[in-house]
Amino acid sequence: MEGTDKADTQEQRPPIPDRKQRKSVVFNSEALVVEPDGKIVTMASEETKDTALSHTPRTPPLSAALGAFTDAREAAVEDAAPPAEDGGLDLLKKKKKKPKKAEDAEGEEASGAADGAADAGGLDLTLKKKKKKKAPKADEGDEFAAKIAALDLDKEGAEGATDAKGDEQSGDMEKGTGIWSHDETKPISYNLLLSRFFSLLAQKNPDHASSGTRSYKIPPPQCLREGNKKTIFANIQEITKRMKRSEEHVTAYLFAELGTNGSVDGSRRLVIKGRFQQKQIENVLRKYIIEYVTCKTCRSPDTELNKGENRLYFITCNSCGSRRSVTAIKTGFSAQVGKRKKMQG
Amino acid sequence: MSIENLKTYDPFAEADEDTGESKQAQNYIHIRIQQRNGRKTLTTVQGLPKKFDQKKILKVIKKKFACNGTIVNDTEMGEVIQLQGDQRKDVQEFLVDKKEGLELDPKTIKVHGF
Numbered sequence: 001m002e003g004t005d006k007a008d009t010q011e012q013r014p015p016i017p018d019r020k021q022r023k024s025v026v027f028n029s030e031a032l033v034v035e036p037d038g039k040i041v042t043m044a045s046e047e048t049k050d051t052a053l054s055h056t057p058r059t060p061p062l063s064a065a066l067g068a069f070t071d072a073r074e075a076a077v078e079d080a081a082p083p084a085e086d087g088g089l090d091l092l093k094k095k096k097k098k099p100k101k102a103e104d105a106e107g108e109e110a111s112g113a114a115d116g117a118a119d120a121g122g123l124d125l126t127l128k129k130k131k132k133k134k135a136p137k138a139d140e141g142d143e144f145a146a147k148i149a150a151l152d153l154d155k156e157g158a159e160g161a162t163d164a165k166g167d168e169q170s171g172d173m174e175k176g177t178g179i180w181s182h183d184e185t186k187p188i189s190y191n192l193l194l195s196r197f198f199s200l201l202a203q204k205n206p207d208h209a210s211s212g213t214r215s216y217k218i219p220p221p222q223c224l225r226e227g228n229k230k231t232i233f234a235n236i237q238e239i240t241k242r243m244k245r246s247e248e249h250v251t252a253y254l255f256a257e258l259g260t261n262g263s264v265d266g267s268r269r270l271v272i273k274g275r276f277q278q279k280q281i282e283n284v285l286r287k288y289i290i291e292y293v294t295c296k297t298c299r300s301p302d303t304e305l306n307k308g309e310n311r312l313y314f315i316t317c318n319s320c321g322s323r324r325s326v327t328a329i330k331t332g333f334s335a336q337v338g339k340r341k342k343m344q345g
Numbered sequence: 346m347s348i349e350n351l352k353t354y355d356p357f358a359e360a361d362e363d364t365g366e367s368k369q370a371q372n373y374i375h376i377r378i379q380q381r382n383g384r385k386t387l388t389t390v391q392g393l394p395k396k397f398d399q400k401k402i403l404k405v406i407k408k409k410f411a412c413n414g415t416i417v418n419d420t421e422m423g424e425v426i427q428l429q430g431d432q433r434k435d436v437q438e439f440l441v442d443k444k445e446g447l448e449l450d451p452k453t454i455k456v457h458g459f
Contacts, residue, residue: 257457259379259389274380280459332375332457333391333422 173199216294216301218242221285223278226271230262233270233281243293245305249329250288256331257284297322374440374449376433378458388433389417390426393440397447399424410435433458 173180173196179188188196219242222234233254240247251270255261258280262272294301295317308314308325316323372392379387393399399416403426407414414428428436433456439446440454 258459259377259457275384276459283459332377333389333417333419333425334377335379335387335389335417335425335427 216289218285218289221278221281223276223281225275229273229275231272231274231276231281232265233272236270237268239285243289243301244303245292249292249305250285252329253288253292254281254284256329257287259331259334292326295320295322296324372453374454376436376454376456376458378431378433385429386431388428388431388436390428390436391419391422393424393426394449399426402426402447406432406436406439409439 172178176182178184179186179192218239219235221236221239224232224234226232236247236250240250243250247264247268247270251262251264254270254272258272258274258276260272260274262270265271289301292305292315293303295303295315298317298320300317300319302318304316304318305313305326306316311328312325313328314323314325372394374393375389375391377389377391379389381387393402403414403416406412406426406428410428410430410432412429412432414426417425417427419425437451437454437456440449441451442448
């Protein structure tokens with residue numbers, strides 16, 4: 001709702017990145033405006049600038065175009081002197097917007113899908129990345145951001161107003177002052193109540209936090225780079241011991257998931273072909289734990305994996321005694337990557 | 346209830362496949378990623394339902410995600426779509442998308458990789 005009335009006051013408002021709903025709303029109104037002309041026309045919106053930027057980064061036509069339609073605003077920019085953060089933010093917003101337009105060009109019916117915002121967000125990703133690289137490089141990009149930030153200043157003012165309203169609801173919950181005082185009649189905002197709920201929950205049940213799957217900790221995988229193309233997963237032994245799984249099983253899973261292969265070196269470390277970061281290995285291990293370690297019934301990680309009858313693997317939970325079968329690790333299709341040389345030579 | 350459970354886990358999937366290629370109800374679509382040289386990657390989409398024309402899908406995907414791709418005929422896995430770059434998320438969303446995608450059940454899609 002907020003988005004709509006803002007769109008009325010200023011049509012080129014960029015969407016707030018973290019709020020999906022508004023984003024979609026703004027997206028719609030804007031798409032309609034920009035789509036017909038395809039490129040840059042009279043629209044005094046950053047969207048148009050955006051196009052200019054994307055087509056010809058750091059070019060005179062761009063700044064010329066800018067000057068043409070944002071003289072007054074530029075003046076405002078100079079004394080506004082927005083901080084660097086704002087610039088970053090705006091760049092983000094810009095990025096958000098750009099791919100949407102690309103999508104529009106592709107299929108107009110797509111643009112109408114306000115509720116497909118999530119999907120659009122996904123699509124954006126690739127384009128977004130490209131943009132990111134371009135914009136910070138060029139100095140003009142920063143200027144842009146500054147200008148856009150200035151354009152958004154009044155919007156931010158409006159935001160600030162709402163923030164201020166939120167700030168009113170202060171006070172110490174423990175002591176029961178401010179908004180928390182007993183005879184306070186003002187309604188407490190949802191966020192405050194929510195945080196109160198969680199803090200109380202944590203207070204009353206200290207053991208809650210310590211038990212459960214969240215707390216299942218394994219040592220972080222240590223990833224070293226061997227040469228240029230191989231990654232050494234150094235503490236696989238430690239981790240597998242912790243999970244009570246065989247090294248082979250974990251290794252097979254890793255290789256299947258990463259679509260690669262590797263070997264075990266002299267000191268029982270795992271050598272994986274390809275470059276992988278610790279984070280990526282962590283992700284795969286997490287998936288492994290979910291699939292092959294935690295008990296689906298009680299979520300306890302205290303389970304055992306063993307081969308049951310007819311070639312199936314079963315997980316038996318030590319804490320609740322449930323037993324479930326798990327799929328064997330399968331390496332799916334793997335494309336030939338760089339094998340051609342070997343085949344020929 | 347118990348029957349339902351059996352279905353979701355499909356404990357006989359492996360056994361079936363060992364005996365022969367019997368089509369079980371749960372055919373997952375696997376989206377995988379492979380590293381190529383440098384920071385380049387490859388995305389493979391395996392196990393798309395037969396009712397879809399892979400060529401057409403590829404054509405749409407290529408345009409939509411701005412990447413190249415091919416259809417590889419694998420002896421075991423059948424037709425596999427290969428795409429340049431990490432398109433896992435895009436493809437996943439495309440397959441699930443109701444408006445312009447394939448409207449597949451997200452549960453049948455498995456995204457692999459890091």
